[in-house]
Amino acid sequence: MTTSVAEMIRERVGHIDTMPAIPAVFLPLLDLLNLPPERVKLDDVVKLVSYDNTIAAQCLRVASSPLFGLAKSPESIKGAVISLGLRKVETILLMCCLGNALPAKNWALDPVVFWRHSLGCAMVCRKFSEKLESADGDKAYMAGLLHDIGFLVNCIAFPKEFAAAVALATEKQIPFDEAERATMGFTHCETGRELAKKWHLADDMVQVIAYHHSPERSESAKALVALVHLSDLLCHMRGMGYGYYERHGVDLVSDPAWAILMAEHRDLDGVDLARFSFELDEAVGEVFELVSTIFGGSKAQS
């Protein structure tokens, strides 16, 4: 990327009126997500949920959905948090929070499709981490959830340019980043990084957002970035992509990210990728249902 393009991105991301400030609950929420589950306190989560009326209402609505099969709709936030489970509430909270901060208005990308992929990738990242003894599943989950946040920036800061990239990708059935490079000359990695920096996200999240398509360029979080990269590819191949057929094959073991991840996790060698992909198919339905419950139904199929 040339300096002038970098400047231009910084300029647009920095000054555009619609580009929001970081939502108040966002950083405390990321801190919570980073804690091991046994250290997360119910009251802390309830407090975060209650902070914003819109989000609180969304949580109650999700908790009452048939997806969770509760006999009776929860009446309080606390009741909703208890019945949903802390981890699920954190995810819902993060999605609502980003959804409200970056509201969809005639976006080039259907927010339902976007969140299906983000939540799907988060799920794959966590399951992938579980196969590696020393990987941090919660951190990987959050990284998966945030990795493509640059697309939201594109929708807001570069609506016309990004719409052309989406059109090219779906027409030629090629990955988004290829289409972005061909039409815009830069990708969601660069725009996402600007937002992540503006919001002062932790360094490893900035790395994931900036380098998940080129893990070898990551300096301080190589293994995490590589894990997100591989999970991302797998997502696209197991029905959790961006809603169109991608005309290419993916050979994870030959991908440079594989060696990068292997350098830190020797047990990667023992992961049975065929079985892993079969297992992922079992979780797709739940991901789709959760997103539909939060954002309302969409007919878009992945």
Next chain:
Amino acid sequence: MTTGAQAATTALSPPKGGEAIDPIFRQIRDLVYKVCGIFQLEEKLYLMVDACGRRMKQVGIRTPREYWDLLTAHSSREAEIRQLLNEVTIGETCLFRSQPQLDALRKVILPELVAEKSKQVLKRLRIWSAGCSTGEESYTLAMNMLEETDGLLKGWTVEILATDLNDRSLETAKAGVYGDYALRSTSEYFKRKYFSPAVDDKKLQVRPEVKKLIAFSRLNLQDDSRMLFMKGMDLIFCCNVLIYFDGPSKAKVIDHYYNNLNFGGYFFLGTSESLLKLNDKFHLVHFPGTIAYWKPSRKSGKL
């Protein structure tokens, strides 16, 4: 033996929200995967539970725990797992069984193979349907190749070799007559274009131009000398066949497949089937909704 279709309706129905499956069945699922490489998806787990039920009845066992013992006892293990899988996969075969495989084939692999082989004088594509059983897969492949004859495969010759050990299956395959059940996933478009009404009332008959692409023959996959003659394949399909081999013979069959494939060729297994760790020369490649095994091009590197 009861037939799958009958038994499935009389046995346990799929568990509705929350009804727990005895954890032992998940153990059985893992065992089946470890031994055969076939994975029973959670949503299809009830089919395996049913199949276990039928096998338990047949061998006179009452509890899943006792059945687990039978499945893990050294003397009975492989034979019983095979019997169980027979029950699970029974009646599953049909034409157009895996659309993701066909999509990967036509949208990604075929353009790649055509580009790679276009420099060769002989524009020929060789496909092997290994363990073709009653022909459903072979005809599905043939029809899909015919769809490309005016496009990608213009000027190409396509040969499909379909082999099976069972003579009776081969007779059925050659006849190419299928009923509603086998055609349940076949679209009207394909039915109209490639079938004509059969003598037998409601069935459909594969048209001669489809049959022309396929050579059916009897082959024992364990016959090493004959396996050596199956050279020069671009694609090999071998769905739910490897379950019939024990570990060492399975590895040998897979080696034959590898050797018989051209460089850059692909090998497909059943939808939820894996090669486990039986061959480390093949590259596992993911396509939307499916996987395949790739024999690296001579120059290797990227796909």
